Amino acid sequence: MTKLSLTEENYLKAIYFIGGTSNQLVNTNAIAERLNTKAATVTDMLRKLKQKDLIEYQPYKGTRLKLEGKVQAIGILRKHRLWETFLVEKLAFGWEEVHEMAEQLEHIQSAELTERLSAFLGFPEFDPHGDPIPNKEGVFPRRDNVTLDRVSPDTAVMVQGVKDSSTEFLNYIAKLGIQLGDHIAVKSVEEFDRSLVVEHKNQQYRLSALAAANLYIKEL
Amino acid sequence: MTKLSLTEENYLKAIYFIGGTSNQLVNTNAIAERLNTKAATVTDMLRKLKQKDLIEYQPYKGTRLKLEGKVQAIGILRKHRLWETFLVEKLAFGWEEVHEMAEQLEHIQSAELTERLSAFLGFPEFDPHGDPIPNKEGVFPRRDNVTLDRVSPDTAVMVQGVKDSSTEFLNYIAKLGIQLGDHIAVKSVEEFDRSLVVEHKNQQYRLSALAAANLYIKEL
DNA sequence: ATATAAATTTAGGCAAATCTAAAAATGATT
DNA sequence: AATCATTTTTAGATTTGCCTAAATTTATAT
Ligand SMILES: [Mn+2]
Ligand SMILES: [Mn+2]
Ligand SMILES: [Mn+2]
Ligand SMILES: [Mn+2]
Numbered sequence: 001m002t003k004l005s006l007t008e009e010n011y012l013k014a015i016y017f018i019g020g021t022s023n024q025l026v027n028t029n030a031i032a033e034r035l036n037t038k039a040a041t042v043t044d045m046l047r048k049l050k051q052k053d054l055i056e057y058q059p060y061k062g063t064r065l066k067l068e069g070k071v072q073a074i075g076i077l078r079k080h081r082l083w084e085t086f087l088v089e090k091l092a093f094g095w096e097e098v099h100e101m102a103e104q105l106e107h108i109q110s111a112e113l114t115e116r117l118s119a120f121l122g123f124p125e126f127d128p129h130g131d132p133i134p135n136k137e138g139v140f141p142r143r144d145n146v147t148l149d150r151v152s153p154d155t156a157v158m159v160q161g162v163k164d165s166s167t168e169f170l171n172y173i174a175k176l177g178i179q180l181g182d183h184i185a186v187k188s189v190e191e192f193d194r195s196l197v198v199e200h201k202n203q204q205y206r207l208s209a210l211a212a213a214n215l216y217i218k219e220l
Numbered sequence: 221m222t223k224l225s226l227t228e229e230n231y232l233k234a235i236y237f238i239g240g241t242s243n244q245l246v247n248t249n250a251i252a253e254r255l256n257t258k259a260a261t262v263t264d265m266l267r268k269l270k271q272k273d274l275i276e277y278q279p280y281k282g283t284r285l286k287l288e289g290k291v292q293a294i295g296i297l298r299k300h301r302l303w304e305t306f307l308v309e310k311l312a313f314g315w316e317e318v319h320e321m322a323e324q325l326e327h328i329q330s331a332e333l334t335e336r337l338s339a340f341l342g343f344p345e346f347d348p349h350g351d352p353i354p355n356k357e358g359v360f361p362r363r364d365n366v367t368l369d370r371v372s373p374d375t376a377v378m379v380q381g382v383k384d385s386s387t388e389f390l391n392y393i394a395k396l397g398i399q400l401g402d403h404i405a406v407k408s409v410e411e412f413d414r415s416l417v418v419e420h421k422n423q424q425y426r427l428s429a430l431a432a433a434n435l436y437i438k439e440l
Numbered sequence: 441a442t443a444t445a446a447a448t449t450t451a452g453g454c455a456a457a458t459c460t461a462a463a464a465a466t467g468a469t470t
Numbered sequence: 471a472a473t474c475a476t477t478t479t480t481a482g483a484t485t486t487g488c489c490t491a492a493a494t495t496t497a498t499a500t
Contacts (some may be wrong), residue, residue: 007457028478041458043479048456060465060478091336104328110321116311227487248448261488263449268486280448280495442500449494456486463480469473 002052002068006107009076010035011045012054015065016073023070025062074138080106081127082117088128089121095128096170129170130161130180130216148184149194149212151219156185161216169214177201183220222272222288226327229296230255231265232274235285236293243290245282294358300326301347302337308348309341315348316390349390350381350400350436368404368432369414371439376405381436389434397421403440 004012014034018026028046032039050057054069065073083105087098115136118124125141127133132140143160151157159182162169178184178200185199194209224232234254238246248266252259270277274289285293303325307318335356338344345361347353352360363380371377379402382389398404398420405419414429 005456029476037457038459039478040460040480044457087333091333091340093332093336101328101330101333104330108321108324110324112313113307113311113321116313120311225486249446257487258489259448260450260490264487444497444499446497447495449492451492452490454487454489456488457484458486459482459484461481464478466475466477468475470471 002054002072003109004072007045008049008052008054009072009107011042011049012065012069012073013076015055015063016070016077019064023064025064027062031063071138074134076106078134078136078138079108079114081131081133082114082121082124084127084129085121085124085133086117089124094174095165096167096174098128099165099167126161128180129165130159131165143216144218146217146219147213148186148198148207148215148217149196149209151186151217153186153188153196156183156220157217158183158220159215160218162214163216164214169211172211173215176205176207178215184217222274222292223329224292227265228269228272228274229292229327231262231269232285232289232293233296235275235283236290236297239284243284245284247282251283291358294354296326298354298356298358299328299334301351301353302334302341302344304347304349305341305344305353306337309344314394315385316387316394318348319385319387346381348400349385350379351385363436364438366437366439368406368418368427368435368437369416369429371406371437373406373408376403376440377437378403378440379435380438382434383436384434389431392431393435396425396427398435404437 011031014031015026018024018030018034028039028042031046032042035042046055046057046063049055049069050063053066054072055063055065057063080102083102084095084098087093087101088095093101118136125133126143130143132143134140147163148157148159159178159180161180162173182200187197187199187204189196194212195206196209196212197204197206231251234251235246238244238250238254248259248262251262251266255262266275266277266283269275269289270283273286274292275283275285277283300322303322304315304318307313307321308315313321338356345353346363350363352363354360367383368377368379379398379400381400382393402420407417407419407424409416414432416427416429416432417424418427
């Protein structure tokens, strides 16, 4: 219905991301930082999005998505994650290479294309980073958001996703040889710095608490 | 190198299309008509494209692409036709449905994506309408541009492409059941209106000269 | 050669998205 | 409660792409 500009779409997505699933009030500065723009520019856009009834916004108080804004944001996220899946599964890109391309592809307008793409990929529920792909109705598949740092020693787990999907983190765990689906056993946890010794692919090595906190896992 | 806006890309493509392979001088009005815009708007853009050294342009005289402009135009055409092939071959769209989506997808910027897409599709040389896809270096595959109306009676041919790929024409020949690769035999040509009687899929029927003139064929 | 018609450019303006600098509101601190 | 720092908004410009109306150039037809 509402045909949005690429810029408007990116603002909605940013508000959705910052506000989180609980749809918290979002500050002007936080949006400006995420979109690498200036607070004054954000203010202009917030007035416009409010005028289009996509967000709640009160000057100086902050903003949050209204229902239609949230629907749009989730729709863009769906496309982003489907395209990332396509790029990795079908075109053999690495998971650390696909974000920028998906950032463009997510704005392609064609509901039919999105649905056929999903079907072509076998209706995937998670993208290459393990992030859940909302379905056509905007519903996310369930996943336990447990990270590796929450696991007690002597537990076997499977890697389900990454919390931080920055190129830096992805390259780091690629260097360790960790991929989605891999099995990891936690051997011990160091009390001093919460670092852990893990067994992975018949090797034992130490992981920092920070690295562990960015790996989503499922207990086996 | 030169990063072009979506609008600039569409102007270059329009000039390329109108000027043809012989790179004729193109009139301002012709561009305006093709892009559904006004002559004054075109003049503005021509000044800008000349300034970027992508076109030759002299006020009141017309414009033509310079080498870099032509390279860009062919690159966009390559993407357009690769994406159309993807949509038809992989997502099972009809050939009459894909143009508008390709019009968006052709502007996605990633040389690597384009090359991987081409590889994924098996390095296709022709798009779903039979139009040649230039390779990475901008070279088009050869094809005889013979149309069905040029064929003498009692000749067997194969349909290679459509000259007019408007939805109307595509729907018309779809109604006749004609698809790329089909074999057609010309039985006779009516002198009065140059219409022809053809045999196709064990049926005989009459085709207008206009319809025949829009079907590219290869003699067998 | 002049007049008329057609094509094109110029002039002036508007909307979207951005910026910098200044003003105003909010929040934190004594 | 007054002050200071932070956040946010307002004011004023800029760039891109587009428009209409008027002026200009080129082409065509007496
Ligand atoms: Mn991404
Ligand atoms: Mn985006
Ligand atoms: Mn097309
Ligand atoms: Mn286009």
